[in-house]
Amino acid sequence: MSAFVLAVAGAALLLGFLYVFQSGRSSSKLPPSPPSLPLVGHLHLIGRLPHRSLHELHLRYGAGGGLLLLQLGRRRTLVVSTAAAAADLLRHHDLAFSSRPHNAAAHKQTYGSRNISFSPYGEHWRRARKIAVVHLLSQRRAEAFAPVRRAEAAALVARARRAAEAGEAVVLKDLLYGYTNAVVTRAVAGAAGMTAERLRQLLAHNATLVAGFQADDVLPDAAARLFRRVTGLEKKIDDMNGKWDRFLSEIVAEHEEKARRPPEQGDGGDFLDVLLQLRQEDEGAQQGFELSDDGIKAIAKDMIAAATDTTAVALEWAMAELIRNPRVMAKVQDEVARVAGYDAEQPAVAEAELSGMGYLKAVVKEVFRLHPPLPLLLPRESMSAAAVQGGRYEIPARTALLVNAWAIGRDPAAWDAPEEFRPERFLPAAGGGGRRLQAQAVDLRGTDYQLLPFGTGRRICPGINFALPALELALASLLRHFDWELPGDGARPAELDMVEAPGLSTPPRAPLVLVPKWKALA
Numbered sequence: 001m002s003a004f005v006l007a008v009a010g011a012a013l014l015l016g017f018l019y020v021f022q023s024g025r026s027s028s029k030l031p032p033s034p035p036s037l038p039l040v041g042h043l044h045l046i047g048r049l050p051h052r053s054l055h056e057l058h059l060r061y062g063a064g065g066g067l068l069l070l071q072l073g074r075r076r077t078l079v080v081s082t083a084a085a086a087a088d089l090l091r092h093h094d095l096a097f098s099s100r101p102h103n104a105a106a107h108k109q110t111y112g113s114r115n116i117s118f119s120p121y122g123e124h125w126r127r128a129r130k131i132a133v134v135h136l137l138s139q140r141r142a143e144a145f146a147p148v149r150r151a152e153a154a155a156l157v158a159r160a161r162r163a164a165e166a167g168e169a170v171v172l173k174d175l176l177y178g179y180t181n182a183v184v185t186r187a188v189a190g191a192a193g194m195t196a197e198r199l200r201q202l203l204a205h206n207a208t209l210v211a212g213f214q215a216d217d218v219l220p221d222a223a224a225r226l227f228r229r230v231t232g233l234e235k236k237i238d239d240m241n242g243k244w245d246r247f248l249s250e251i252v253a254e255h256e257e258k259a260r261r262p263p264e265q266g267d268g269g270d271f272l273d274v275l276l277q278l279r280q281e282d283e284g285a286q287q288g289f290e291l292s293d294d295g296i297k298a299i300a301k302d303m304i305a306a307a308t309d310t311t312a313v314a315l316e317w318a319m320a321e322l323i324r325n326p327r328v329m330a331k332v333q334d335e336v337a338r339v340a341g342y343d344a345e346q347p348a349v350a351e352a353e354l355s356g357m358g359y360l361k362a363v364v365k366e367v368f369r370l371h372p373p374l375p376l377l378l379p380r381e382s383m384s385a386a387a388v389q390g391g392r393y394e395i396p397a398r399t400a401l402l403v404n405a406w407a408i409g410r411d412p413a414a415w416d417a418p419e420e421f422r423p424e425r426f427l428p429a430a431g432g433g434g435r436r437l438q439a440q441a442v443d444l445r446g447t448d449y450q451l452l453p454f455g456t457g458r459r460i461c462p463g464i465n466f467a468l469p470a471l472e473l474a475l476a477s478l479l480r481h482f483d484w485e486l487p488g489d490g491a492r493p494a495e496l497d498m499v500e501a502p503g504l505s506t507p508p509r510a511p512l513v514l515v516p517k518w519k520a521l522a
């Protein structure tokens, strides 16, 4: 049986690749492309860190336009590696590139693409996204969760304080995931404690299943399905989906039960409360958009998965860069002390004080420039052909798009000294000119194409209003109360490993370990 299965898989694979290989060469106005191999296309050129491999390919073959066309297994893929190419493509062709490529494994994990992130462009995506933007993630809703962020930032400081008092080092990743996980769990489901712990475990397993390029990204559907079965991945995905579904069903049932009771004073409602209420109010009025149980679970799961990792990864990189750059660390700590003062009994900085911390905000931008948590954003797919760069290139319909935000943040045509961690580039300062002046005004909300950690256009991350205060608050609170050191005598900050771990989101490959020194004891 297994020999038969392998033979069928091999034949399907071969046919699929031959088809793809042939169909990729129909137009002469395609962007540059490195030499490829039959069957694999350019897959053999992609290493464990695709954003780095793609950057190297761009430097080698992407002369001029910042675009490369690759055949990654079955997927014809356009890669954008410069700010100018991103601006041309995404300013003029955002609609054409607003879908997501189909991925059977992701489809299964999202209740049949009923979430937002992986949903193809169309009526479902439009309605689900509108619900999220208007009812869950608006500025007003984000502000309403300020007390949750404050309480969790205080808990984060308390955990670090225990380590400081015991003279122990902390694995930053554990500390920071604990924080973002608790904030997100409370926003989505109003719960902490055991629920947050269960979620943490589910997310950890999920991450290992969606890391890097998957069979579904590169093989034809039938071959990918066989591959998943033969390697046991199918079963792992099914088991994981079962666990997620049980968890989500339980919390939806708890919320339905809660909705039958009189509302509690001061309970503004978490995301699940809001979604259930919308379902009740709109029953029949959604005109074809069914907010079914699966739909609600898909959106809740999307929010949890989209919010937890990304924010924790950005925080870990921020701490790594600050340790490597003691001058910047001292400057940002001074600012936090000046604006928020020092009070050992007030663990979390007040959110209103963040607006007075211009340097901290510049640090955050600089972290996103060099370490976008999703270095290739989320893949998109074109729905129609597009003539880009004034007609220089023609991109056929159904081409996948990878925007290499990691490479764009290092684009020497867009940034002075791109490899240097220099938050000052974002500050208004006397003197300087040209790109320096331009950098001061660069924002990270998708209008400036040289800094795209949240993407841009129709598919831009709708969670920015949630992400930024959570991130800034944790960072300011950790810097207010502690000095941070590398463990061990003679450890050299300049030698910190700044390479990413593989995956959709990319934390440092060597988890950052630091010793907190509680300032009140100094």
Ligand code: HEM
Pocket (backbone or CB within 6 Å): 116, 117, 118, 129, 132, 137, 302, 303, 306, 307, 308, 310, 311, 314, 372, 373, 374, 377, 378, 379, 380, 452, 453, 454, 455, 456, 457, 458, 459, 460, 461, 462, 463, 464, 466, 467
């Ligand atoms: C530092 C934190 C975060 C980063 C760096 C980040 C980044 C991104 C990026 C790059 C995309 C794809 C954009 C594109 O295709 O152009 C995205 C999509 C998305 N993000 Fe975020 N995100 C963060 C936090 C959040 C939070 C807190 C939430 C929700 C609470 C969230 C919800 C979503 C959703 C639902 C999508 C899919 C949008 C769509 O396909 O229409 N994200 N995010």
